[in-house]
Amino acid sequence: MSIRRSGMNQKSTEERYDFRTIEKKWQKRWEEQQTFRAEERSSKPKFYGLVFFPYPSGAGISVGHCRNYIPMDVVCRYKAMKGYNVLQPMGWDAFGQPAENEAIKRGRNPREMVPEYAANYKRQCKLVGLAYDWSREINSSLPEYYKWTQWFFLLLYHRGLAYRATTPINWCSSCKTGLANEEVVGGLCWRCDTPVEKRPMPQWYFRITKYADRLLADLDTIDWPEGIKAMQRDWIGRSEGAQVTFGVAGHEDESLTVFTTRPDTLWGATFMVLAPEHPLVLKITTADNLDKVKAYIEQSQRTSEIDRMNVNRAKTGVFTGAYAINPVNGAKIPIFIADYVLMGYGTGAIMAVPAHDQRDFEFARKHNLPVVLVYRSSPDQTAESMTEAVPDGGYMIDFTGQTGGIDFPFAGLPAGQETVQKVIRWLEEKGFGKGVVNYRLRDWLISRQRYWGAPIPIIHCPKCGEVPVPYEQLPVLLPEVEKYQPTGTGESPLAGIPEFVHVDCPTCGGPARRETDTMGGFACSSWYFLRFADPHNDAEPFSKEAVDYWLPVDLYTGGAEHAVMHLLYARFWTKVMYDAGLINFQEPFSTLRNQGMLLAYTPGREIKPEKSGAAKGAGGANGAGGAGGAGGADEEAPEDAAGLVENWKVLKPEERETIPQSEWVYRWIKMSKSMGNVVTPDEIAEKYGADTLRVYTLFVAPFEETVQWRDEGVEGANRYLNRLWRLWNDLYPYYESGRRLLKEDDGWKATLTAAQRQLRRKLHQTIRKVGEDIENFRFNTAVAALMEYTNELSAFRNTLANGSQPAPETLALLAECVETLPLLLSPIAPHLAEELWERLGHSSSIYYEPWPAVDEAAAAEEAITIVVQVNGKVRSRLTVPVDTPDSALEQLALGDKTVAAALAGKKVRRVIVVPGKLVNIVAG
């Protein structure tokens, strides 16, 4: 029996480690020695790890951001130990409305406020021990950065990808600015949930639609979560079909082109529907229908976006009095207008085939329009008996003789893509239409009528028209203003600054006006990942050499809320730069991962379910808005919507005073500033230390999963680190004498006892497992593996005889354990790892130490447990040497006492041996 070491024998060992002192010490040293600075030139392979560009808000970072930043930091630190030249930068997405709104709210100048907030973020990042290369810090609101954002605007402009157009835009009356389609979520502004209206205004757009096919196709080349790829595919919304041109009866000079994915159903078109906004509507409407039509148009303009998007609404619409002529059979069909047809999709006009399209069917029944079948599945199927449309199946009906002399070669063809293609070819031959590919994606509205953004570098000259600012005149500096508030007139605050607006035309020298719109924040974040490769270049946005070396980003992490916006825009700009020969890759982010949301247990109160207008929030229990706690998007819910989650409301700070705790109702909701339930890394670092925060964050759940923040869990992580600290200190005294043996020769490995070999096996298995888990983003099991190992090491320690000197090979083994532990710990709990490493006598940072090598021989199992099953049920276990042949396993299994008992009275029919795993005896 061995003597158990109790804590009492180790009074000299500190029970708990002094994380405050240790963490401060190492953070200071990392900073002084610029430990995390990426090498400019290196023969090493590179690794570029990046987290979503954050906007520095006044609230600072929360533990939600840490759920993204810490895992990335672990990967980067691990990669450094694996011999990579690592680039892990950080910077500030400082332009845009969150900053501007906060500046307005606090009555502060964003130029002063933003750097303060950024400094606070930076302080917090350091507090958490994140290994950023701060020499590459960037700030998108500084002229040295936005000069190049403007440069890229001009690049797009000169390549025909930026244009100004006056079309009805999505207008948020609260933000007082236009929104791109991506920024309208369910008819509401993505930032403030205000219902979006349509307003015609001249605006700048980027022609992202030109890249739709490539943005879609290249999704197949990148390692991104399926869900994000699916969202981008849906957003791009490619659909194949045909445009078919119909004549208009009585208007021989006009024609109407429809887009349809089902040109094979043209013979069943019984009416046509135009979007109310369609330009031909008023031209073709007959006099007696004009009042009705005008009224309908007006009504549909009044109908809110949200209402129009309600699928279950009745299919309203009115007849224009005009008729279209179906080219395939000369049939005259009535033309209606209805708001279920959208001007922004396809051609804004559809042919309606009620027999095979549900919406058309509903419209036809409501307005007593005929239904004509094109496909039939059985001979007795009739249009009259239909209760709903039949979207697919069946064989085409023979329309020969009913097509006004036009041939009909499709009788009997089955419904399907092949038939559609045949019809398209036929339409093209006849000149009735052509096959086209249509996209849901629309051009990217970049104009903002706001102050805090990069001015659009364009000059409007009465003589020369639109003139791009010459490259050498960049940057167009954002002027100082007295008021940052949006003007309310729909114009940018910049329009009120004469010295900014009035400018000489670069072309003719005459008086001209500057463009006063600024660019939306997504412009800045569409190229920042490139700037990190060469952040201080003042001659160009980046040198090709630096970008060729560092890019693309190897690993990119952030919340899923940017699935379409930022990630689509950045991909688009990357492709444009590729086309311009600036870079040699087409996808900026090779691997993308999304961290899960962080929920906090939050006190609130029940509220009455009714309440007329407050229908919003019924969408789900994730609070207001869907943005994640970490990464760029900093949504801020409006005051009245904040905290409303299905008949439940977060307690306001004052309510926590006035409402007794017995009436509090707790719920798990997203941790966010607007909910007042944010836990900051500062408070955790203060109480338990940054390493504890790191361990807890990694251990609590898989990276992608939503997690619930629990203080008990944090305490568990802290306990573990203290346990590890004590264990290491208990073993440390053996290090000096064991180390010599460890380094001198390998002989000791052969003389280990079985228990010692087992410990060493666990050690090397752990080295392998932790490395693999980090590479595969399984941080929770990496931490678990470390815990398992320290548990075994701890049990081994307890077997050491107190006071007496262990045998030499034991000392060598202990030295190996003592030396390896800080290395394994280093990516996960770097402060503690550095401290232990230093105590081992090292003077340089553990950050650059090589990751320990796995001794495969030591890691290999000597004996394995073979499960013996009878008819699939475990009856016994055998411990055998690894190389036991199958036949011997079978014999051993059959000879086992419990197995024999289970087999009593049965006949063995079959024996399955799975090498290294089990023996299953089938008997009956």
Place this chain on the structure above:
RNA sequence: GCGGGCGUGGCGGAAUUGGCAGACGCGACGGACUUAGGAUCCGUUGGGUAAAACCAUGAGAGUUCAAGUCUCUCCGCCCGCACCA
């Protein structure tokens, strides 16, 4: 409705190609050490039984010697999109 994901102890979660379900941690319980314990250490901890048997991975079927894992049908939850012609 469509697309993506998920459902395992009291809780968070483990579980290679189908091969011992519940690693690791939290919580709980018992013990040791203590003036003390919300510290530390050592145990126990899915249900069930005296012990077994047996029952357990949302429900139900199927494939297989063997299913948390594969197939089908449901149910529930989360995320995204939603009249897209």
